[in-house]
Amino acid sequence: MSTFPVRVARRVAGIRPLALAGLLPLAAASGAVDLALGVPPDAPPAPAVDGAVLALRGGRNQYTPAAGLDELRAQIAAELARTRGASVDPQRHVTVTSGSAEGVLAALLAVTDPGDEVLMVEPFFEIYPGAVALCGAVPRYVPLTPGSWRLDPAVLRRAVTTRTRAVLLNTPHNPTGRVFGRAEVEAVRAVCAEYGLVCITDETYDSFVFDGDGPLSPWDLPDGRPRTVLVGSLSKSLRISGWRLGYCVAEEELTHGLRRAHEHLTLGAATPLQHGAAAGLAQLRGVDAAALHNRLVRRRDQLASGLARLGFGVTVPEGGWFLLADTAPLRWSSSRLAERLVREAGVLTAPGTAFFDDPTDGERWLRVCLVRDEETTAVALDRIGGFLRSAGHRSGSVTA
Numbered sequence: 326m327s328t329f330p331v332r333v334a335r336r337v338a339g340i341r342p343l344a345l346a347g348l349l350p351l352a353a354a355s356g357a358v359d360l361a362l363g364v365p366p367d368a369p370p371a372p373a374v375d376g377a378v379l380a381l382r383g384g385r386n387q388y389t390p391a392a393g394l395d396e397l398r399a400q401i402a403a404e405l406a407r408t409r410g411a412s413v414d415p416q417r418h419v420t421v422t423s424g425s426a427e428g429v430l431a432a433l434l435a436v437t438d439p440g441d442e443v444l445m446v447e448p449f450f451e452i453y454p455g456a457v458a459l460c461g462a463v464p465r466y467v468p469l470t471p472g473s474w475r476l477d478p479a480v481l482r483r484a485v486t487t488r489t490r491a492v493l494l495n496t497p498h499n500p501t502g503r504v505f506g507r508a509e510v511e512a513v514r515a516v517c518a519e520y521g522l523v524c525i526t527d528e529t530y531d532s533f534v535f536d537g538d539g540p541l542s543p544w545d546l547p548d549g550r551p552r553t554v555l556v557g558s559l560s561k562s563l564r565i566s567g568w569r570l571g572y573c574v575a576e577e578e579l580t581h582g583l584r585r586a587h588e589h590l591t592l593g594a595a596t597p598l599q600h601g602a603a604a605g606l607a608q609l610r611g612v613d614a615a616a617l618h619n620r621l622v623r624r625r626d627q628l629a630s631g632l633a634r635l636g637f638g639v640t641v642p643e644g645g646w647f648l649l650a651d652t653a654p655l656r657w658s659s660s661r662l663a664e665r666l667v668r669e670a671g672v673l674t675a676p677g678t679a680f681f682d683d684p685t686d687g688e689r690w691l692r693v694c695l696v697r698d699e700e701t702t703a704v705a706l707d708r709i710g711g712f713l714r715s716a717g718h719r720s721g722s723v724t725a
Contacts, residue, residue, distance in 0.1 A: 340455040344679030348663060352673040358705040360693045361675040363499075363646050365564035366701075372608040373563055377601025385596055391588045393421025393572070394599040400606040401557070401572050407610060408531075409545060417577050420584050421599060423591045425529045425558035425571035428583075430456045431590055432554040432573060433491065435582035436523045437462040441490040446476060448649070448680035448687065450499045450527070457493070465489070466682050472640055472651070474501040478512035485516060491523045492516065496540050497530040500680050500692040501649045502642020504540050514543045517552045523579065524549075529558040529571075534644040535622050544574065551576050554583060561646065563605045568598045621696060628695045631706040635713055642695065649677065650691045655713065658688040670712040672705045 345361055352359065368374075380386075392398070398415035405411040413419060422428040429452075437443060439461030445453055447466040457464045467484050469476055481492075492513055496505045517524050524543045531540050543549040555574040560566040573583050625642060633639045638651030652659050659676040666672045677690025697705070 336458050336461060340458055341451075341679075343451060344676055345673075348667050348673060351664075351667045355667065355671050357667050357671045357673045358697075358701060358708065359673045360697065360702075360705050361673045363561070363566065363694060363696075365561060365566055366696050366698055367564050369564045370605045370608050373565060373601045373605025375601075376604030377568075377597045380597035380600035385600060387596060389593055389596045389599060391593045392584055393419065393594065394596070394603060397421055397599045397603040397606070398572075400603045401574075404606055404609070405574065409542075411544070413574055418574050418580060420573045420575075420580060420587055421594050422556075422571045422573060422587055423594045424560065424569040425527060425556050426452055426456070427569075427587070427590055428556040428558075428571045428573045429453070429493070429525060429527055430459065431583045431586040432523075432525045432556060432575075432579075433457060433460045433462065433493075434586035434590075435579065436525070436554075437490050440488065442486060442488045443491045443493055444481065444484050444489060444522075445493040446495070446498070447682060448500055448677070448690070449493075450495055451679040453493055453495075454682070462490070463488070464682070469501070469503070472638070474498070474503045474640065474649075476505055476509040476512070478509070478516075481512060481516055485520050485522075489520060489522060491525055493525050493527070494543070495527040495529075496542070497528075497534060497642075497644030499530065499645055500647045500675070500677075500690075501640070502645045502647055502695075504534055504537065504643040504645075507541055510541045510543055511546060514546050514549045514552075517543070518548065523552050523554065525554045525556060527556045529556070530561060530645040531557065532562040533621060533646060535618070535625060536643045540644065551578075554579055559602050559606070562609065563602060565598075565602065565605070568595070568602065570594055570598060570602050624697065624699065624702060625695045627699060628693065628697075628702055628706070631702070632693070632709075635706070635710050637691070646694055646696050647692050648695050649680075650693060651689055652677075652691050653689040659691045660684075660688060662691060666709060666712060670708040672708050672712075 398419040402413040402415040441462045443457045447468045543553045544555045558571040629641045636655050663674050663676040675692040677687030678684035681687040
């Protein structure tokens with residue numbers, strides 16, 4: 326019998342567990358109102374569900390091409406043409422993935438080797454460092470300006486080394502709600518062109534921009550496409566987060582590499598769900614986008630103003646589904662506040678420690694989801710307010 330212990334690989338052992346893992350059991354036990362997770366507030370479009378059921382019952386349950394169902398790739402290309410005026414060949418440029426998380430990982434695997442460096446803005450979506458580590462690459466963090474969450478081109482440029490191979494961008498940004506402007510995005514494109522880098526841009530929330538015309542992507546800029554992998558998601562726009570369907574869009578050379586990685590990660594996304602998503606995207610073009618936009622703006626403003634009245638520092642999000650509230654005016658650490666809120670107030674929030682390389686840098690930030698319906702948000706704000714009043718805290722103001 327062997328005396329050697331089982332060893333977990335260093336690249337896995339070094340990945341931090343997701344921050345909400347310890348709070349979710351408490352939330353379930355207390356029936357807490359969820360202001361933490363990016364769970365869609367509404368049911369999926371009926372055509373998406375019907376299309377998936379018809380596929381299941383019609384025997385379409387076996388493999389599709391690894392790159393994705395032709396019909397779904399065509400719908401994704403049509404949606405990009407409609408919303409961005411982008412000319413995309415669904416056969417040569419679009420790859421369907423098992424969620425945007427797999428899309429990011431496939432793109433990283435396609436463009437980095439072990440020991441290469443990947444630049445990412447900080448705060449970051451918490452799965453990114455782990456995805457980089459799984460590739461054997463090394464993350465290098467580019468801190469945004471706290472509060473305004475602006476990307477300083479000089480800070481980005483200083484982070485480049487001889488080992489840098491990619492920039493991982495996320496806009497609209499999770500967790501801050503920033504939609505990076507033209508100067509910021511052009512700076513990313515310029516750095517990538519100058520140093521021969523690839524930009525992997527996660528645009529999961531591209532359908533949710535509250536101010537302005539929409540997100541600007543490096544993909545949209547002149548000469549940006551050859552060095553860009555655009556990663557998208559159907560989880561939020563079709564309200565099907567549990568279906569795990571995303572996509573990558575890239576020129577042929579990059580597509581060739583990321584498809585090879587994708588084939589060895591999952592072989593392909595679920596066939597019946599791809600049929601459903603194709604039907605859902607076709608229906609999406611008939612939705613009243615203005616009504617949806619106005620509803621989400623009301624929900625954002627309700628949450629932002631409510632948190633400000635309770636004493637949090639608030640920068641109003643420009644897009645996405647989240648707001649990063651400042652707990653410093655209340656003299657609370659976010660990890661302690663998140664634990665107390667779920668235990669004593671019945672409200673689940675995400676501590677900011679999950680979104681920074683050094684968790685202490687996140688102790689003044691609390692992430693909350695802004696797309697809950699008005700009644701749910703009102704209940705959550707009332708509970709948070711009751712808890713803070715019991716602790717003797719005071720109100721504050723919104724920072725535009």
